[in-house]
Structure formats: C-alpha cells, structure tokens
Amino acid sequence: MVQYPLKSADTAHRTLGEEAVVVNFRSSFFYHLNPVGTFIWEHCDGKHSVVQIATALTEEYQVTPEEAVQDCQQFIDGLVTEGLLQWRAALED
C-alpha cells in the first residue's frame, strides 16, 4: 500500500528563504532544515508519496532517481521518528 507522509498536527513551521524551522509542540524541540530538507518537508502534505517527492527532487536538484528515493525515504523516516510527520495510508476525498 502506498503511504503518504503528512505533517503532524503537533508541529508548526516557518520558512525563511530556502530554509525552514520546525517545532514539535510535544517536545518543545526545534529542527532547522536545509534547502533540500525544506523542499521535502513542504511536499509532505499527505498528497505526495515518497516516490513522487523524490521525482520532484530530481527535477529541482542534480541527483539520480535512486539516490533521491533513498535520501527521501531516510529523511522522512527520521522525521516520522521525531514525531514531525505521520503516514497517511490513503488519500481522503
């Protein structure tokens, strides 16, 4: 089943230029994302799968599709572990 990463309701973010600051309200921890991380974060809207985000990443940055998928998966898994993202199993109409 395809899963779609979605920002947790317990977070908020501000984007300054190409970088973003994300806060997890549950832990009061802040996360500073670099431009690539910010690009991925902004695509985690519950409508894009990891593969779709990776494809968009290859169009924006010079990276092979395999690397993009691997990096996206690793990054998103990390954010899920930190409670910043959650998985949505299917799109809601």
Add this chain to the structure above:
Amino acid sequence: MPPERELWVQGLRRGFSMRCRLLGKSMAPRLRPGDCVQIAPGERCRLGDIVLVDQGDHLVMHRVIARSKGRIITKGDATAHLDPPVAPPEILGRAVFRSRGGKETPLDSLWARWTGLACCLALAWLFTLTGAVKGWGRGKIGWPSLFNGAGPPEVEDGSISS
C-alpha cells in the same frame, strides 16, 4: 521576533504545554540561568504563581504579587521594581515545574507559591530599605514606595530549548 520564539509562543497559544530555558537572573534563586521550565498554557494564574508574559519583543517570566483593577502585577523575585501591570490576555502561561541537574521541582504548589511570594516581597522590602539608607530611595520606606516603583523592569528572556 525570531521564528523560534514565534513558533514557541504559537504552541502555548494553541494549548500545548511548552518548555523553555531561562537566561536571566531576575527570578534567582528560585530560577537560575540555564534552568528548564515547563509552562502550562492559559491566562489563569493565582497569587504567587510564576507567569510568562508576552511583552512583544520579549518574554518575561515573573511572579504574580497582586491584582489591581483587573490587571495583574508581577515582579521578579530578585528585582527591586515592579513590572508594568498586564492584562490577563498578555499572560501566555504559568510555570509548573523547574528542571535543574536532572531534578524536577514543582513551582505551582501552595508551598512553592507562598514561600516564593514571601521571599519576593521580603527582598523588595530589603531593596527599598537599602536604597533609602544609601540615599538611593526616592520614595517612602514601605509598601507604598514599593508599589510606586517606576524603574524599568528586569527582563527575563525565555530562550528556546532544543
């Protein structure tokens, strides 16, 4: 306002209990620089509570020492002067407990509130008395002069723990 502080305040306004790390010394010895403080959201506060006040470009964490005409009067435990009175909506939350060296100490218990308030007022009296003895005092010695204190408030910045 730095984005971190804006986001942190947003968390309180959305009803989340948030942590912050203190920088200032105006609440010593109860709170010292480096202490981590848990803030419960909301404007409800009691006499002796330590509250977090949004002063626009600063966040100030001081003790409630009185209420007057619907406004709340706060003061740092270690400062000589009162803060400008604030309206309840300006209060973001109250300190619940302090973490220092891995140990957590409650700040909102009856004991903590009343002993804190007593120390805060005793120090204020001492400051007033010392100021008068050294010729610094501009008012009378006693509570009226304390409540007329017009100096700038000490600022307790709430930095963000990360």
